[in-house]
Amino acid sequence: MTLDVVFTPAGLAASEVQGRVVFVVDILRATTTICAALHHGARAVIPVASTEEAMRLSQTLGADDILLAGERGAVRIPGFALGNSPREMVPEVVRGRSLILTTTNGTGALLAVSGGARVYLAAGVNFALVAERIRAAWLAGDQILVVCAGREQRFGLDDAYTAGRLVHAALGGGRGRKGINDAALAALELVRRYGTRWERPLTSSQAGRDLIRSGFRDDVADAARPDAYPVLPLFSDRRITAAPASESSDTSSTP
Amino acid sequence: MTLDVVFTPAGLAASEVQGRVVFVVDILRATTTICAALHHGARAVIPVASTEEAMRLSQTLGADDILLAGERGAVRIPGFALGNSPREMVPEVVRGRSLILTTTNGTGALLAVSGGARVYLAAGVNFALVAERIRAAWLAGDQILVVCAGREQRFGLDDAYTAGRLVHAALGGGRGRKGINDAALAALELVRRYGTRWERPLTSSQAGRDLIRSGFRDDVADAARPDAYPVLPLFSDRRITAAPASESSDTSSTP
Numbered sequence: 285m286t287l288d289v290v291f292t293p294a295g296l297a298a299s300e301v302q303g304r305v306v307f308v309v310d311i312l313r314a315t316t317t318i319c320a321a322l323h324h325g326a327r328a329v330i331p332v333a334s335t336e337e338a339m340r341l342s343q344t345l346g347a348d349d350i351l352l353a354g355e356r357g358a359v360r361i362p363g364f365a366l367g368n369s370p371r372e373m374v375p376e377v378v379r380g381r382s383l384i385l386t387t388t389n390g391t392g393a394l395l396a397v398s399g400g401a402r403v404y405l406a407a408g409v410n411f412a413l414v415a416e417r418i419r420a421a422w423l424a425g426d427q428i429l430v431v432c433a434g435r436e437q438r439f440g441l442d443d444a445y446t447a448g449r450l451v452h453a454a455l456g457g458g459r460g461r462k463g464i465n466d467a468a469l470a471a472l473e474l475v476r477r478y479g480t481r482w483e484r485p486l487t488s489s490q491a492g493r494d495l496i497r498s499g500f501r502d503d504v505a506d507a508a509r510p511d512a513y514p515v516l517p518l519f520s521d522r523r524i525t526a527a528p529a530s531e532s533s534d535t536s537s538t539p
Numbered sequence: 540m541t542l543d544v545v546f547t548p549a550g551l552a553a554s555e556v557q558g559r560v561v562f563v564v565d566i567l568r569a570t571t572t573i574c575a576a577l578h579h580g581a582r583a584v585i586p587v588a589s590t591e592e593a594m595r596l597s598q599t600l601g602a603d604d605i606l607l608a609g610e611r612g613a614v615r616i617p618g619f620a621l622g623n624s625p626r627e628m629v630p631e632v633v634r635g636r637s638l639i640l641t642t643t644n645g646t647g648a649l650l651a652v653s654g655g656a657r658v659y660l661a662a663g664v665n666f667a668l669v670a671e672r673i674r675a676a677w678l679a680g681d682q683i684l685v686v687c688a689g690r691e692q693r694f695g696l697d698d699a700y701t702a703g704r705l706v707h708a709a710l711g712g713g714r715g716r717k718g719i720n721d722a723a724l725a726a727l728e729l730v731r732r733y734g735t736r737w738e739r740p741l742t743s744s745q746a747g748r749d750l751i752r753s754g755f756r757d758d759v760a761d762a763a764r765p766d767a768y769p770v771l772p773l774f775s776d777r778r779i780t781a782a783p784a785s786e787s788s789d790t791s792s793t794p
Contacts, residue, residue, distance in 0.1 A: 294549055295692045437550045439694075441721035466696035466745050473728045490721050 285425040287454055289447045289467040292434035293396040301429065305421045306400035307414060308519070309446045310433035312491040313368050313500075314390025315407040315517070316507040317353075320370035322526040323409075323513035325379030329353075329524040331391035335361050338384045351378070354386035358498045361386070370409070370506045370513075382523075389440075393433035394519055400429065405517035405524060406450060408482045408507055413516045415453035422454040430468070435491055441474070442492055442507075445485035448475040482508035540680040542709055544702045544722040547689035548651040556684065560676045561655035562669060562705055563774070564698045565688035567746040568623050568755075569645025570662040570772070571762040572608075575625035577781040578665075578768035580634030584608075584779040586646035590616050593639045606633070609641035613753045616641070625664070625761045625768075637778075644695075648688035649774055655684065660772035660779060661705060663737045663762055668771045670708035677709040685723070690746055696729070697747055697762075700740035703730040737763035 290296060309315060318329050327349070332338045335354065338361075342350055353366035360367030366377070368387045385391060397403050406414040421428050430450050432443035448471035451464060461469065478485045483505075486492045492504050506512065516527040545551060564570060573584050582604070587593050590609065593616075597605055608621035615622030621632070623642045640646060652658055661669040676683050685705050687698035703726030706719060716724065733740045738760075741747045747759050761767065771782040 291546065291694055435721070438720075439544075439546055439722040439725065441724055444721070444725060465693075466690070466699070467694040469696055469743070470694065470699060470725060470729060473732050474725060477728050477731070488724070 285422060285427065286463045287422065287428045287430070287451060287468055288465040289430045289432070289451065289471050291432050291439045291444055291467055292437050293393040293431050294437040296396050296431065298399050301397050301399045303401050304427045304429045306397045306403045307406045307418060307428070307430045307450055308390075308393050308397060308403060308433070309406045309430065309443045309450070310387070310390030310393060311407045311446045311507050312442045312486065312489070312495060313370065313503055313507060314385070314387045314433065315405045316409050317368050317370045317373060318385070318405055318517050318524055319407050319410045319513040319515050320373035320506075321378050321383055322517055322524070323515040324373055324375040326373070326381055326383055327525070328382045329517075330382060330384045330522060331394045331519075331524065332384060332386050333392060333395055335386060338364075338386045341384055347382075349381040351381050351383045353383045356388060358495060358500060369500065369503050371502055389433040389435060393431055394524075397429070397431050398519065398522070403519040405519065406430075406446060408446065408510050409513040410511065410515055410517070411449065412511050413514055414450065417516060418450050418454045419456055422456070428454065440491050441489035442486050444471050445474045445478055447471040448473070449480075482510065540677060540682065541718045542677065542683045542685070542706060542723055543720040544685045544687070544706065544726050546687050546694045546699055546722055547692050548648040548686050549692040551651050551686065553654050556652050556654045558656050559682045559684045561652045561658045562661045562673060562683070562685045563645075563648050563652060563658060563688070564661045564685065564701045564705070565642070565645030565648060566662045566701045566762050567697050567741065567744070567750060568625065568758055568762060569640070569642045569688065570660045571664050572623050572625045572628060573640070573660055573772050573779055574662050574665045574768040574770050575628035575761075576633050576638055577772055577779070578770040579628050579630040581628070581636055581638055582780070583637045584772070585637060585639045585777060586649045586774075586779065587639060587641050588647060588650055590641060593619075593641045596639055602637075604636045606636050606638045608638045611643060613750060613755060624755065624758050626757060644688040644690060648686055649779075652684070652686050653774065653777070658774040660774065661701060663701065663765050664768040665766065665770055665772070666704065667766050668769055669705065672771060673705050673709045674711055677711070683709065695746050696744035697741050699726050700729045700733055702726040703728070704735075737765065
């Protein structure tokens with residue numbers, strides 16, 4: 285078994301993803317927002333790379349139950365129904381609908397790992413479920429890859445801390461470090477530093493500080509609420525859906 | 540003043556480098572080896588991207604006092620006089636000569652930052668000098684960039700720890716964290732973890748373990764010897780030379 289963390293998806297080759305159980309992290313805010321949407325009844329979230337692709341796909345699908353969502357520079361894309369805030373993903377708006385989502389970092393990370401054997405989305409708001417899932421994958425001897433969206437192709441403290449929490453969960457508190465890469469080791473140090481409370485690493489990170497400065501303090505607070513949106517998003521066949529409850533508690537993770 | 544760390548040079552734009560005081564780290568082994576060469580009397584080290592370019596440049600210069608050096612997969616390039624081991628850089632071989640060097644990660648990192656206002660090379664073997672230099676730059680209010688060579692475009696624990704030591708030196712033990720990026724914060728955590736002894740982070744890193752497995756245990760041990768090669772390599776006009784002693788102790792770092 286191996287467990288590798290990458291701090292950005294930059295340069296990730298298809299061959300590095302293939303056959304692996306992948307966990308994608310963009311806690312501020314894409315994976316948090318997607319958890320909120322699915323937990324509140326959205327049928328699916330379809331990640332796309334660009335504004336243009338989002339609009340084109342929306343026209344192709346043409347259905348009434350499609351919502352465009354996304355941001356650039358943290359701000360909702362003009363003409364889109366929704367931004368990238370978990371606060372917008374309320375049941376009255378998203379229930380029964382599919383979202384087409386494009387964000388600065390998160391959707392790119394998702395598209396980079398679409399070839400994984402299984403691709404889960406991780407955040408603080410669904411941490412207990414992903415922790416259980418990564419632990420099961422580790423015990424099953426799977427090849428695991430944790431992909432941080434990061435920040436414009438660079439290291440982001442918020443995602444790296446979350447990755448550390450995942451590594452910690454996978455190892456189950458065991459002290460062995462065999463099979464984990466340098467980035468996973470460094471991510472673990474952030475857990476040692478910040479403990480199990482999400483606020484500090486999120487508000488200390490550049491992404492968190494930028495969001496707070498842009499008026500999204502509530503979104504950062506939302507992202508720091510453990511298990512607020514207990515759902516296990518699974519990215520498969522170009523769309524993200526909530527894994528069925530049986531999958532969530534399934535201890536055999538063989539893809 | 541700002542102090543940014545990047546864990547790999549991948550995607551580094553010229554605009555991010557321009558006007559900045561840059562410290563390049565490839566402790567296993569390029570920056571260590573270059574310190575050894577310059578300390579033992581090499582006139583200059585010229586980093587190039589490829590084996591072909593090394594050979595072409597060697598032919599163009601055509602001088603007797605040129606040595607080809609470099610590795611791929613840690614092993615000396617066939618036909619080259621030297622590999623990339625600090626142990627090879629003995630006075631009898633390198634004194635008065637110029638080396639053309641190409642390595643898997645380090646020389647690429649150097650070429651990526653050649654547009655910096657000043658570009659220094661950092662390792663454990665010259666740490667006191669670079670620590671003094673980065674502290675002076677920080678106090679002078681310079682824009683500082685620490686570039687880790689990393690490992691095939693990925694995070695490497697060995698370089699990240701060294702970057703953390705540099706950040707720690709820059710801040711001078713101060714507790715302020717203003718102006719430093721997320722990667723610098725994470726690198727500092729590695730110093731908190733490993734303390735000031737170089738052995739542990741080097742031998743724990745994938746690069747270190749790979750070198751040991753390939754029979755280069757002595758090189759890892761060499762890299763962990765603080766101030767074994769007290770020289771301040773400065774990369775300017777395509778070549779790396781030892782900064783004069785006055786520069787080493789100059790406290791004004793304005794480029």
